[in-house]
Amino acid sequence: MFVDDYQKIFLSDRPMLDVRAPIEFEQGHFQHAQNKPLLDNQQRQSIGLCYKEQGQDAAIEMGWQMATEEVIEARINHWAEFTRANPEGCLYCFRGGLRSRFSQQLLQQHGIDYPIVKGGYKAMRQFLLQELKQACQEAPLIIIAGPTGSGKTKAIEQIERCIDLEAEACHRGSAFGQLLNAQQPAQISFENNISQRWLKLGRERAVLMEDEGRLIGRLNLPDYLQAAMQKAPLVQIEEPLEQRCQWVIEDYVLSPLQHISLEEFSHNLSANLYRIRKRLGGLRYQALQKEFEQACQSWSKQQEASAFYGPIEQLLRDYYDPMYKYQLQQRQGQVLFRGRCQELVDWCREQNL
Incomplete structure (x- = not known):
């Protein structure tokens, strides 16, 4: 039993049981996939080496030798739990x-029929890559500057037809943009x-x-996405410097200080400022640091956060x-709109965006 409608899988957020090794999952996966591996990292490496040196039959034999009753029972328990929670899912x-x-055979032996994604992770990854490339070439795109x-x-949080690149990257994009307690995804998962x-x-x-x-x-933003963004028309937000300073204090000072100690905040601030010291120049860097x-x-x-306003x-x-x-x-793109933040949100609603 196979499924091969990749578009339907992703549009429906179909749950997916990823039986690859943990290291493969870490290198790239899909949003609605859970990793419950058939082989751990060491087993995968050993069987892969056997396959390369002795062929498929020898690798299968090694796999059966590793598949003790205890190992099979543990795998089945994990998979069965997933399939009960996600009866509409699939595995790859x-x-x-x-x-x-x-x-799939192990599940069937325990009374569970669960479909395989034809072509597996590789085919779905290629589908998404092709979709992204075509979208960059064909779909209308507007850049918020x-x-x-x-x-x-x-x-962005108020505009329906937005792709929040920074949210997908778990990073605000600047030298000060690392989010608290948020690890960036793998490059492949990001794409x-x-x-x-x-x-x-x-x-x-x-x-x-x-x-x-x-x-x-x-x-990294893919090259073809960068090229599309470079040519796309713009909408520009123009806010007074005073308002911008207040928002930066809210987002980069008050918000972090609700979650971490002043000592940790100060250390992070100093480290981030140090990253741009060469661009700032020695005297400016030292003055800002102080x-x-x-x-x-x-x-x-x-x-009191007002002391942060000046620097x-x-x-x-x-x-x-x-x-x-x-x-x-x-x-290179033309400017479609200029205005304040809320004015842009209102304009997008008027444009049905």
């Missing part, structure tokens, strides 16, 4: 081959998630994305704004 290995069929702190993320999101939105109407550079944290230290000391005494204003005005203006000049 890397290519839809031996591991999938063996897992605006200087740091102008509320692009606030707008899979963008493609699946775009697939659900469809290509008939425009999709909006925030203006991003090549990297979001340690993750001002942020004093702001942290003020917070420790009075729980944040300087950082926005003298570092981020010139960089934004330069990057904006490289854009």
Whole structure:
């Protein structure tokens, strides 16, 4: 029993039982897949080496030798629990081959019929890659631009037809953008998630994305997505510097301090500032470092965030704004709208976006 309608699988968020080894799952997976492996990492490596040196029959024999009653019972218990919770699901290995069929047979021996995804992970991954490439070539795309702190993320959260690249990357995109207690996904998973999101939105109407550079944290935007974004028309958020400073304080100071100690916050702030020291220049870096230290000391005494306003204003005005203006000049697309954050949200609703 096979399933091969990949589009339907992803549009319906069909639960998937991933029987690949944990290391394969970590290197890339799909949003609605759970990893309950047939082989652990060491077993996979040993059987793979045997297959390469002695052929398929020898590898299958080695697999049966490893499949003790205790091992099979543990696997069946995990899989049966998943299939009971997700009767509409399916299972896959890397290519839809031996591991999938063996897992399916074990389930059938215990009275559970569960379909295999034809072609396995590889086929579904290729489907999503092709879908993303075609969307970049064919689908209308609009880029949300605006200087740091102008509320692009606030707008994205209110616009229906958006792909939030930073949310998918678990990173805000700047030197200060690492999210608390959030590990970035694998590069392959990041690409899979963008493609699946775009697939659900469809290509008939425009999709909006925030203006991003090549990297979001340690993750790369695919070249073809970068090219599409570079040519796409823009909507620009223009907020007063005072408002931007207040939002940066809310997002990058007050929010983190609700979850971590002042000591940890101060350490992270110092480390992030150090990353851009060369671009800031020695004197500016030292001055900002001192001002942020004093702001942290003020917070420790009075729980008052106003001391952060000065260095944040300087950082926005003298570092981020010139960089934004330069990057904006490289854009090729026409400007469809300019206005404040909420005005952009209202415009998108008027445009049925």
